Amino acid sequence: MKQTYTLLLFLFVALSACKKEDNSPAAKIVGKWYIQKTVDRVFDADGKVTSDLTLTYGANENGYILFNKDKTGQIYINASGTPEVHQFNYDASQANKVILSYKDLDLNTDYQLTNVDNNQIILSIERPLSDQNSVKQRSEIYLIRK
Numbered sequence: 001m002k003q004t005y006t007l008l009l010f011l012f013v014a015l016s017a018c019k020k021e022d023n024s025p026a027a028k029i030v031g032k033w034y035i036q037k038t039v040d041r042v043f044d045a046d047g048k049v050t051s052d053l054t055l056t057y058g059a060n061e062n063g064y065i066l067f068n069k070d071k072t073g074q075i076y077i078n079a080s081g082t083p084e085v086h087q088f089n090y091d092a093s094q095a096n097k098v099i100l101s102y103k104d105l106d107l108n109t110d111y112q113l114t115n116v117d118n119n120q121i122i123l124s125i126e127r128p129l130s131d132q133n134s135v136k137q138r139s140e141i142y143l144i145r146k
Contacts, residue, residue, distance in 0.1 A: 028116050029092055033143035035063035035077070045134035055079065059144050065123075067092075073100070098123065111141075120144050 035057040042051035057063040057079065066074045067090060075086045087103040092113070100109045111123040124140040 029067045029098065029113070029121060030069050031067060031145055033065045033067070033121065033145055034059040035065065036142040036144050038142070039140045041138050042129065043136045043138070059146070065143060118145065
C-alpha cells in the first residue's frame with residue numbers, strides 16, 4: 001500500500017509539473033514562414049474581378065516572414081534581385097487576426113489570419129482603392145513552414 005501511495009504521489013507531482021502547450025494564435029505563428037505565393041485581386045463596384053496577379057516565390061529564402069516569440073519580426077523579399085527587408089512588431093492576441101506595425105515604415109497592417117495549422121497560414125487584407133470605397137483590393141500571402 002505504501003508503494004502504491006508513493007507511486008501515485010510521484011505521478012501527481014510529475015504530471016502537475018508538465019508545462020501546458022500554448023495553443024494561442026500568437027504561439028502558432030512563431031517561427032520562420034516561407035512565402036509560397038502572393039495573390040492580389042482588384043474588384044470593381046459590382047464585385048467583379050478586374051485585375052488578378054499571382055506571384056510565386058517557391059517557398060525558399062527569396063521570401064519569408066519571421067515571427068519571433070518577443071512579438072517582433074522581419075519580412076524579407078528578394079523577388080527582383082534587390083532584397084527588401086522590413087522589421088515589425090506584431091500583435092496576434094485576437095483570434096484570426098495579426099497586426100503588423102512596421103518599424104521602418106509609417107504603416108500598421110491588420111491581416112486576417114486563416115488556415116492556421118502547423119504548416120500553413122494565409123494572411124489576407126482587403127482595402128478600398130477609391131474614395132467611394134467601391135473599388136477594393138484583396139491581397140493574400142500564402143506561407144508555409146518547412
